[in-house]
Each structure stands twice: as C-alpha cells, then as structure tokens.
Amino acid sequence: MARAFTSEQGGQTEPGSALTRSSVYRAVWRWHFYAGLLVLPLLIWLAVTGALFVYHQAIDRYVHADLLTVPVPAAAGTEPAPHSAVLAAALAAQPGTWFKYTPPAAAGRSAEVGVRTVDGDKVAVYVDPANAKVLGTLSDRGTLGWTIRKLHSLKYFGPVQRGFIEMAAGWAILLVFTGLYLWWPRGSVAASRGGVVTVRGTPRQRVYWRDLHAVTGVVVGVGLLFLAITGMPWSVLWGAKANEWANGHDFGYPAGVRVQLPMSGQPLADMAHLPWTLQRTQQPGSASLEHQQGHAAHAQTNAEHNPHIWHGEGSVAQSAATSSPARTALDIDTVMVLVQRLQLAPGYTVNPPQGAQGVFTASAYPHDLALQRVVHLDQYTGRPLLDMSYGDYGPLGRWLEWGINIHLGQEWGVFNQLLLLALCVGIVLLCVSGAVMWFKRRPAGGVGVPPLPA
Known part of the structure; x- marks a missing residue:
C-alpha cells in the first residue's frame, strides 16, 4: 500500500521548524516498512492456507470419500442400525471409551464416533449407519480439512508458534492504517491518480510495482483489516482474555x-x-x-x-x-x-x-x-x-460469532467463499508486489530502510 517517498511529497524538514508533513510521512513510511518486513511471509501463509480452508468440506469429501460417504439405501424408509450398534461396532474396531458421536448429517453420509484409546489417544471411527459396518479410522480431527485449519493457525506446531499469528494480525492492522495514510492522494486528483486508482509503467519498472501495491492495497486493505480483527478471537493471548471477559460480563x-x-x-x-x-x-x-x-x-x-x-x-x-x-x-x-x-x-x-x-x-x-x-x-x-x-x-457474543462466520466463509454461502478467495489472492498479490517494490528500490548491499524523519 506504500508509495515511495519523493521530495515532491513534502521535501526536507526546515531546521528548527515544528513537525512537518514530510517528517510525519517519513515516520509512517518506516512503520509501514518494518511492519511489512515482520509479517509479509506470515500474511502469505495465512492467505494460502485460508483460501484452502474455505473449501475444506469439499476437499474432505473428495480426499476421504471412502470414510465420509456411504451408499444410499435402495429402499425408501429403510431403518438404520440402532445408535448403540454403531457405537458398539466402533468400539470393537477401536477399543476404548467413546467421547463423541456424530450421526450422519444427510443420506449418503457416514456416522463418526470419537474414541479415546487406553493410551489416551483420540481416534475417529467412521461407520455406515445403515448396517453398523466400520469404514475406517483416522486420528481425531485428522482429516485434511482439519489439518489445513491447524496449519492456518500454526496450532499444528504448538502454542509458541501460534503467538506469531497473533503478532501478524496485530501488525497487519498497523499495515492497513499506515498504508492508507501513505496511499492518500496529495495535490490535485489528476496529478496523483497514478498509484491511487491507476497503475503506471511496465513490470520491468519499479513504479509499476509501487502503483500495483498501492491500488491493490486500498481495495484489499478493508478485507485484510476485517480478517485480522475477526481472527483475533482464536489467538493465544488476546483471544483467551477476550473470551474470558465476554463470558464474565454476560456479553456471551x-x-x-x-x-x-x-x-x-x-x-x-x-x-x-x-x-x-x-x-x-x-x-x-x-x-x-x-x-x-x-x-x-x-x-x-x-x-x-x-x-x-x-x-x-x-x-x-x-x-x-x-x-x-x-x-x-x-x-x-x-x-x-x-x-x-x-x-x-x-x-x-x-x-x-x-x-x-x-x-x-x-x-x-x-x-x-x-x-x-x-x-x-x-x-x-x-x-x-x-x-x-x-x-x-449477549451483543458482543453475537457480533463476534457473526464476524467469525464470515471469516470461515459460512455466512453468505458461495458468495462468501468467492469473496474470501478473491481477498486471499489479493493479499498474496499485495505481499508479492510489496516485496518486488522493495527489492527494486533497495540500494546494492543494503536493506533499504526508509530514511529517518527529522
């Protein structure tokens, strides 16, 4: 979202003068640069895994079709096996104690029984509800869809790594606001149209990537801000405290x-x-x-x-x-x-x-x-x-659940999924254009940190 600083955007600070537009611009630019440097790889990770998770149900139905789908009974009104028989079959296949039972959500779907083994492991056993025949097992929440979700939140790697996601969300919020300030047109509309609503130059030129980053950023920024805020409830520190506070004050x-x-x-x-x-x-x-x-x-x-x-x-x-x-x-x-x-x-x-x-x-x-x-x-x-x-x-609980539902791509059906997919592609483009812009701008052998304000 950032646009490179030039002397036409404010010039040098006069000695002894008060804080000027130039020094503010330089300070905001440095914050935007460092925030991007910190979280750019994580934002790409979140965008790619998030786009995949939007379609986790379709992915699971394809990858785990042998476990999740069963033949639909030929005779209408055929009585399924008793629930106790389904549980007994699951426990016979995987000895232990059951802790979760999910009957089939629709015809042609299997039942899932969560079993805690004698070793303390959690296993999901999939059973045909029509005849209580065991179809197979996976680790509990071991489908590819759940794996993608755990990769998205870094839960797959542990609590310390999950803290990086919380950091990325916080810095992403700073990126959006500083980027909006840097994008805001200065001077006449005609003179500042490049990098505001249009992209100039060719891919071989730095100005092309600068303008692409700015124009993409102003479109994607609002969605990125929304995803960062609605993703925070799952975070290690902020999310846990917010949930505790919400439930302790009758808001949830x-x-x-x-x-x-x-x-x-x-x-x-x-x-x-x-x-x-x-x-x-x-x-x-x-x-x-x-x-x-x-x-x-x-x-x-x-x-x-x-x-x-x-x-x-x-x-x-x-x-x-x-x-x-x-x-x-x-x-x-x-x-x-x-x-x-x-x-x-x-x-x-x-x-x-x-x-x-x-x-x-x-x-x-x-x-x-x-x-x-x-x-x-x-x-x-x-x-x-x-x-x-x-x-x-409570009101806070309803608002948070509504935001989370959109974050998961569930609120508006196919439109919600397509919107999130486009947003994830836009975030990747935003990160790539920012990286290319920086690489083309940086001095040989240097990092290219924006200059300090006066």
Whole structure:
C-alpha cells in the first residue's frame, strides 16, 4: 500500500521548524516498512492456507470419500442400525471409551464416533449407519480439512508458534492504517491518480510495482483489516482474555443461567466443537441422588422464569427416570430419541457424561448462525438442564460469532467463499508486489530502510 517517498511529497524538514508533513510521512513510511518486513511471509501463509480452508468440506469429501460417504439405501424408509450398534461396532474396531458421536448429517453420509484409546489417544471411527459396518479410522480431527485449519493457525506446531499469528494480525492492522495514510492522494486528483486508482509503467519498472501495491492495497486493505480483527478471537493471548471477559460480563453467556444449575467443572470445549462464545463455559452437572427430588422441584419453580431450561414433561425422559434405578445413566438409544425430539440442525454431535456429575451434551454448529445450539441433558433423567442458541448470546457474543462466520466463509454461502478467495489472492498479490517494490528500490548491499524523519 506504500508509495515511495519523493521530495515532491513534502521535501526536507526546515531546521528548527515544528513537525512537518514530510517528517510525519517519513515516520509512517518506516512503520509501514518494518511492519511489512515482520509479517509479509506470515500474511502469505495465512492467505494460502485460508483460501484452502474455505473449501475444506469439499476437499474432505473428495480426499476421504471412502470414510465420509456411504451408499444410499435402495429402499425408501429403510431403518438404520440402532445408535448403540454403531457405537458398539466402533468400539470393537477401536477399543476404548467413546467421547463423541456424530450421526450422519444427510443420506449418503457416514456416522463418526470419537474414541479415546487406553493410551489416551483420540481416534475417529467412521461407520455406515445403515448396517453398523466400520469404514475406517483416522486420528481425531485428522482429516485434511482439519489439518489445513491447524496449519492456518500454526496450532499444528504448538502454542509458541501460534503467538506469531497473533503478532501478524496485530501488525497487519498497523499495515492497513499506515498504508492508507501513505496511499492518500496529495495535490490535485489528476496529478496523483497514478498509484491511487491507476497503475503506471511496465513490470520491468519499479513504479509499476509501487502503483500495483498501492491500488491493490486500498481495495484489499478493508478485507485484510476485517480478517485480522475477526481472527483475533482464536489467538493465544488476546483471544483467551477476550473470551474470558465476554463470558464474565454476560456479553456471551446469558446472565442467570449458570448460577441456577449445578456445575460439573468440565469445560464445554473439551468435549465438543463449539462456537467461540461458548468455548470457555462449563457443562452443567447432573443432579446427585440426594438432590434429584429437590432439583426437580427447583426446576419446576424456575420453569416459567428461565426459557433456557426445559423440563420435558410427558417425555421419554420422565418415563426413563421413573422406571430406571437411581443413579443409572440413560442408554444412548434413549438419549438419541430425546435429542431428535429437540430438532437440532443436522450434523449435531452428542458427547457422553464424564463422571457421576457429568451430562449428555448435544451441540450443533451449522453455517446458519440462527441454528447454533447447545443442549445439556441430565444423564439420569434425560431432562435438558440448559438449551442455548445464538439468540441467547449477549451483543458482543453475537457480533463476534457473526464476524467469525464470515471469516470461515459460512455466512453468505458461495458468495462468501468467492469473496474470501478473491481477498486471499489479493493479499498474496499485495505481499508479492510489496516485496518486488522493495527489492527494486533497495540500494546494492543494503536493506533499504526508509530514511529517518527529522
């Protein structure tokens, strides 16, 4: 976005004079140069991996077709295998304990069972839901799409490396604002059109790359600023603190819900892939034996005052609670009946309770923000302890989720994907033109740092 400094853009600072336009320009130019020097390779990395991730679902369906797709039953209305049979087949193929179950999102898709092995590893087992036949295994979140996502955030390499992404986002914001200042036309519009709205010269000339960098920058800069800001919630330091603050001030998690429920102490994100706003919240805890009756009475009292807590009167949950022995967790087939009645968006995931105070959790994280939903079920009664959707988030939570949804290419369908693809190509062009411009401008044997202001 920068344009090389020339004497026509301000000249030299007069001795003893106050701060001049020339010295400000030189200072901004140096900041822009150093910011670009620091993050240019990272911006190219983020743009390339980000463009690939926009199409991660299509990539996975092609690369892992043998695991993710199954034949559609020939006979309409054919009953699939029981959910318990799908889990049993997965555990027979990969011994351990299951921690995640994702029924098929549509006909022709496989079911996925997350299994924690005796060694503590997490494995994804893919099963044909029609006959409970195991199709194969991968490491949990081991598809090519998830690998691209971890490469994009540098999570693949560890927390220290992820800090570089946070640094790149911060410096990218500085790049945009300093670049805008350097691009801003000075003098008459006709005289400053080159490098503002038009590109002069040929690729053999430095002025061509300078103008290409400036014109591309003003178009791409707004998108780059948006991506930098909406990407910050995933960062190591800023993102963690922002999430903690949002949930601690009722901007993300609705006020009054957590304190009205017993808590398990189990972080929700340990078990499910969730919206950013909910990743630091805890799972509610199932009522203990001695408190089940008191909790039921307390829940009845709160029914009219808390729309997030649903009590399932007349449901399978009540009959199961009545007929089952005390403190006996519901089986998966009964739980799935309850979850299906809640009508979560296809592609939802169910997580089992962790310990005696744990809960069954059903979560849906589809492209449509309005359908985001997390439901916690008491493992003994099947009663939903909490039912939360996007509309229940606080204002900051809703804004952040909306920005993240666009960042992921999910908000406006194909248009969102094409927009992000064009933006990523523009970022690469911006970085390449800036590097070429610098290489052509730098003195032989030197770095070519812009001159110090007076």
